[in-house]
Amino acid sequence: MLANHYRGLAACLAATLACQACQTTQEPATPEAAAGARPVDSRTAIQEARFREAVQGLDFDSGLVIVVEVTGDDAALAREYRDQGLERLEHNQLTGALTLMARAVRTDPQYAEGYESLGRALQVKGKGEYALAAFRTALTLDPDFVDAQYGLASELARLGRRSEAIPEMQRLLELDPLNAQAHERLAIWYYYDEDLDAAWRHVHAARELGLQPPPQFIALLEAQMPDPGR
16 A cells, blocks of 8 residues: 555655755744745735645644544544545645545544545645644554655655654664665665665665666666675
């Protein structure tokens, strides 16, 4: 399931490897902070209003998702909302997806899969700090939730926080030692951190699990350090 969920992220890998300045400036934690950091035009204001409406009843300020407007305790209905949200996400209907994911966790605040799916929608929307809160909430409810662990580590890296992302992805390997994608990501992150031995170890681990890292990445790594396994 993890590979299907994150195949869109893997498609962005080539662009990530095109430059070593891959760190993304961390976004402010709240829309209010973002508004204070740059001028807000009318289109941005409308988009922000739609986003806030989509996630109404949820509070992200603590670093977790707190449901402040519980609308029920119906696990079956929450799954139905989540499934509909995933379908919207598949068709890049982000506001609709967010609305349904938020509805799912308001309907069942103990639904870990709902928070993980909300995190994915927020991730695609570019709401990094909100996505981290959703993934952390899913892991609070289910500490062994591999998809949520992968989402947390990946989003930390996207925000330029590799020092936090690496141990989170290492924890994923404790949960799922045969996760080839985790090895591939770690290989790339260690390369950018100039730990080339570790990068090659994870390249070899990914290959042993049947995943060939992108040739352009291997070329970059080879230019810095020949494959010690040859």
